[in-house]
Amino acid sequence: MQPHETAERAGPAVRVEHLSLKYGGQVALDDVSLSIGRGSSFALLGPNGAGKTSLISVLATLREADKGLVEVAGHDLRRASRQVRLSIGMVFQDPSLDDRLSAEENLDFHGRVYGMPGRARADAIDRMLDLVELTGWRETVVRSFSGGMKRRLEIARALMHEPQILFLDEPTVGLDAQTRARIWAYLNRQRCERGLTLLTTTHYIEEVEDADRICIIDKGRIIAEGTPGQLKRELGQSFLHVVAATPADHAALLAAYPGAHAIGAETLAIPAGEEDFVAGFLARFGNRLREMRFEGPTLEGVFLSLTGRVLRDRTDGEREAQRNAGRRAGRR
Numbered sequence: 001m002q003p004h005e006t007a008e009r010a011g012p013a014v015r016v017e018h019l020s021l022k023y024g025g026q027v028a029l030d031d032v033s034l035s036i037g038r039g040s041s042f043a044l045l046g047p048n049g050a051g052k053t054s055l056i057s058v059l060a061t062l063r064e065a066d067k068g069l070v071e072v073a074g075h076d077l078r079r080a081s082r083q084v085r086l087s088i089g090m091v092f093q094d095p096s097l098d099d100r101l102s103a104e105e106n107l108d109f110h111g112r113v114y115g116m117p118g119r120a121r122a123d124a125i126d127r128m129l130d131l132v133e134l135t136g137w138r139e140t141v142v143r144s145f146s147g148g149m150k151r152r153l154e155i156a157r158a159l160m161h162e163p164q165i166l167f168l169d170e171p172t173v174g175l176d177a178q179t180r181a182r183i184w185a186y187l188n189r190q191r192c193e194r195g196l197t198l199l200t201t202t203h204y205i206e207e208v209e210d211a212d213r214i215c216i217i218d219k220g221r222i223i224a225e226g227t228p229g230q231l232k233r234e235l236g237q238s239f240l241h242v243v244a245a246t247p248a249d250h251a252a253l254l255a256a257y258p259g260a261h262a263i264g265a266e267t268l269a270i271p272a273g274e275e276d277f278v279a280g281f282l283a284r285f286g287n288r289l290r291e292m293r294f295e296g297p298t299l300e301g302v303f304l305s306l307t308g309r310v311l312r313d314r315t316d317g318e319r320e321a322q323r324n325a326g327r328r329a330g331r332r
């Protein structure tokens with residue numbers, strides 16, 4: 001029997017009911033309930049300060065909630081926090097490797113902390129270094145690694161004790177598209193091969209498109225949850241992107257469609273609501289256009305309409321400033 005094929009597999013990987021957390025007077029989580037299926041990929045989206053890290057910290061037993069019930073891998077978090085810890089792996093938002101040690105020494109230390117016996121530890125180190133393509137760097141001190149190599153090693157470390165669930169707090173932030181794709185390939189392979197469950201926070205929309213379910217949170221509350229397709233269908237908006245033939249036609253379009261907004265100097269995005277919208281639009285303006293393109297609903301649009309914010313990454317400086325502001329709020 002594989003480690004993940006235990007009797008506990010019956011229920012969801014994560015069950016959260018009515019979870020609330022405050023830092024001093026600052027609300028971080030407000031009556032959050034959700035369920036994450038085993039072997040699924042679940043993405044948590046939210047603007048800065050929405051409560052994503054706080055939620056992952058509670059699930060990973062790093063922080064205690066004020067109220068609510070949490071089960072991770074079938075274990076009640078309050079009564080069986082040790083079993084929860086053994087069932088999970090964690091990739092933190094900020095680097096947490098010891099960069100004075102080699103890749104192998106970092107993994108070996110982690111294996112010892114988890115009580116892995118010598119042989120199993122050595123095998124796991126070989127397997128994990130191979131998984132993240134760092135075998136050739138096993139004896140190299142981590143300080144000399146690139147950002148992408150460090151991230152891959154952190155993921156290898158989090159997977160070393162074969163957790164059932166992996167929590168990833170912005171795991172690919174600051175990495176180039178190729179490295180991000182590579183990291184997702186390892187993670188999805190683990191999902192297919194051994195039913196690993198993934199809970200990820202990310203600011204990259206293309207990573208969210210591939211998730212089984214997405215949960216959008218804002219100000220500590222869940223404001224939408226569903227598959228990417230459901231969210232786009234139910235909460236998204238289609239647009240016609242058009243370029244008018246003349247400045248007079250441009251002005252006429254703006255007058256006829258007050259909901260239109262400019263994209264660049266010439267293009268207008270016109271909300272395309274009902275099914276017969278395009279036919280009606282073409283009948284009116286078909287011969288007054290230079291270009292026209294239909295844009296289906298996007299997750300970026302869903303996020304923007306729900307939160308009023310653009311989904312984008314922040315610099316380290318912005319993140320640090322927010323964290324300091326949070327700490328100050330917590331002291332009040």
Ligand SMILES: Nc1ncnc2c1ncn2[C@@H]1O[C@H](COP(=O)(O)OP(=O)(O)OP(=O)(O)O)[C@@H](O)[C@H]1O
Nearest residue numbers: 023026028047048049050051052053054326327330
């Ligand atoms: N240690 C802390 N002390 C006080 N307040 C905090 C602390 N950590 C977070 N907060 C506050 O709690 C709220 C939720 O923060 P959290 O870090 O969970 O959000 P987040 O969605 O992970 O944000 P980000 O995307 O910027 O990482 C914010 O208002 C934040 O300022």
